[in-house]
Amino acid sequence: MPTIRYPAMLLAAACITAFGAAHGQQTDAWRHAQVEAAEHSERIMAEAQKRRTLLASYRVMMDAATSAAPDERAFNVIFSQYLSWYQTYVGDYPNAQLSYSIAQPMQPGDAASPLADGYHPVAAIDAVARLARDRRVVLLNEAHNVPLTRSLTVPLLAKLRAEGFNYFAVETLYGDDHALSERGYATADSGFYTREPIYAEMVRTALALGFTVVAYESDQPGTADARERMQARNLYERVFRRDPKARLVVNAGYAHIQEQGAYLGGRSMAQYLQQLDDIDALTVEQTMMIPHPQAAQDHPWYSAVMATAHPDQPFVFTDTQGRPWSLRTGYDVSVFFPPPRMRRERPGWLTLGGLRRPYFISGDTLCGARWPCLVEALPAAEGDDAVAADRVLFDPPPNPPPLHDRVRPLRGATASELYLRPGDYRLRVVGGDGRISESQNVRVPPG
Template sequence: MARRSSMLGYVMWLAGAVAVSAAHAQSVTEWQTQQAAAEAKADRIMAEADRHKGLLTQYMTMREGYASDDSRAFRMIFGQYIGWYLSFLGDYPLATQSFSIAQPPRPDDRPSPLESGYTARPALEAIPELASNYQIVLLNEAHNIAMTRSLTVALLSRLYAQGFRYFAAETLSQSDTQLQTRGYPTVDSGFYTQEPVYAEMVRTALKLGYKVVAYEANSDAISPDQREAEQARHLYERVFKQDPHARLVINAGYEHIVKSGIYLGGQSMAEHLYKLTGASMLAIDQTTMYPHPSRQDDHPYYTAVMKQLHPDAPIVFVDAKGKPWSQRPAYDVTVFFPPEKLERGRPTWLTLWGLRRPYLVSADGCDGHYACLVEARYSNECPDAVPADRMLLDLQPMVVSISGIKAYSSTQGVPSGYLYLRPGSYRLSFVVAGDKVQERTTIVVPQTP
């Protein structure tokens, strides 16, 4: 369970918050009892899926489990689980639909950047400039919203140019001792690295020359604060103990990177790390200002910024003195992602803000067998490497529904689709029921369109 423990405590905390709003219909105790049962059932289904080796079969098991129970408590918990797998398969819009955290105004929100003298700047330009004065850059993500890790991939080369040489990712497994020499993640490198954009983040760091560090706590049988402290201790021992002046980029989930305040009854990994190192930290929040499936769930600041500025790439706000804006005091910078645009059912942010381009692939290789998983691996990587991109083509609808809102798979009935790939050579595979490879072929993505 360690591979996914990073989010469960946060999910249950959110569930408790939802219980307050549900109290008018049922007691908080009743809601918590339903959630405990839902979590136990979700864990059983996921354990059953894990007994299968292939990702497609795992997903189909999860999909059947999702359809078996439409209760609100189960869909809230299991929607998170199946959202992970939908992102692994490349159905990013449905992954977002399956589990979405509303962003209402909070008491500690700072005034809107539109009303307090800040100017919008491209995040890819501003963040490296801001990072030049810090020893540690902390970037967070929403685990089932791969858009929130897309900017990090593009930032890595610019942060490397600023002198950062270490990259740490929460999901990485310490048992994959060959990751650094191999140069790319495999199915055994971690949990969230099964999602292609996360894998591309790790692969990019390795290719640039970063030393990549796994820092997850070793045990689940500890309190949230003990887990945060253990993560920080691993980072200290594996980076700063040997290299006190090291410059480190960290990718973590949600509030592991807050620099102040109470986190799950204790302190965050970032707070514990500061106590050990005293290093200057730039904390960048990417988990609030992104487009939600329901516009009503967007933060009012997000709605206003999109309406006024219409950005087509991630932006941040900086004042005349170069100080960045953040929504909350616990962070230094807040990233605003543009509205999602789909082409053939897939989001265009998969270009990773200029690193990749769309490559049209026909479903002919599926030979009429659906669901069909299309995967593109770099030609110089092994068969168990995490693909550079993958997409699921399916004629049967996958439906997600929470609180009566229904959404269907974005690639349902699509006879072809775009894979998003860097220029280069790839092995293309078409995987069908039983994780059988129906066809393999080689493609080359040219340097110019």
């Protein structure tokens, strides 16, 4: 496995702040405990990265989670976020959100419900493309451990490319992967989140569509505000200074894209970018109106909307003039993601708006009943270093099951489905010992 070079402490900083604010516990003692927990979590993650395979790294993270005492509250809160990243890397999306979930309670200043103000739902992919038509920049955010919030961005890229957008900037992409464009796909060395298949699919899709993919992450130590300022500076220098007519799509986390209000003791990346080049970006909020593991964590407006509508794709609300509804100031439009429809213990949003289709796999056949077992699908035209198009982790419980056990991927099932675009793939099977026990070519036919 490659070594993580990006300081994960900065990635955790926003969530440390968000958790404390949500629970009214931003005392010095609590914040100190969280910082210590984040440092401990980084040491565990560094140890995990010494392992040869992704599966071996994941097992280090899972072992640390299961061995933590229940009263280690700060560690359990912080490390659950680190663990959730690895759960997304191995394709265990339901448990990643169970491990770490940020509630969305009503906040002062939230807009009135779209159900009460003459708005109507519109497919997000069409509405966002229309709203972006006259903009130079589109800012899309995501929740890093909930790849559902990437599932609109992937198919939306084609719509934005057709509207003339030609640059795609990706958060935590490493700037020294100089072969990325020529290669056409991300590797585990390309960035921090590119190890996750949907994130890698964003990069793969953008390159295939002809976008220039840009790394804009700050690599300088400093405060969270310094990171925001440097991200904006990198976007300006690497895109608009070189190409004043550029049209840019930016992928970022959480409130990096907010255009108003204080953020982490300073300003957001979006505010600094606007200051640098007087850019009025379209800001698309994708992290608030999402389903949570517990309904009590959902925003009240989300619950009300889902009780009256039964959509099968991401959507937004617009009024009769086409103006979009946004939950909070600082964002132009809020995207609603419907609750996932599960199939063989995997969420249906993995179709990515119909770009991909399910492909059945049997863990008993591929893994030979040796657990845990990671099955990966690599596009046939890409190298063995490519991030898989999709992954499924099989890890059924022993018989009898242990008394104390965390949730298991696929709820212990030994058959499931990969979600793949039509085409040719290599299935690679990695066992718990790190050995590749099986490799076979498969074809996914058109739908």
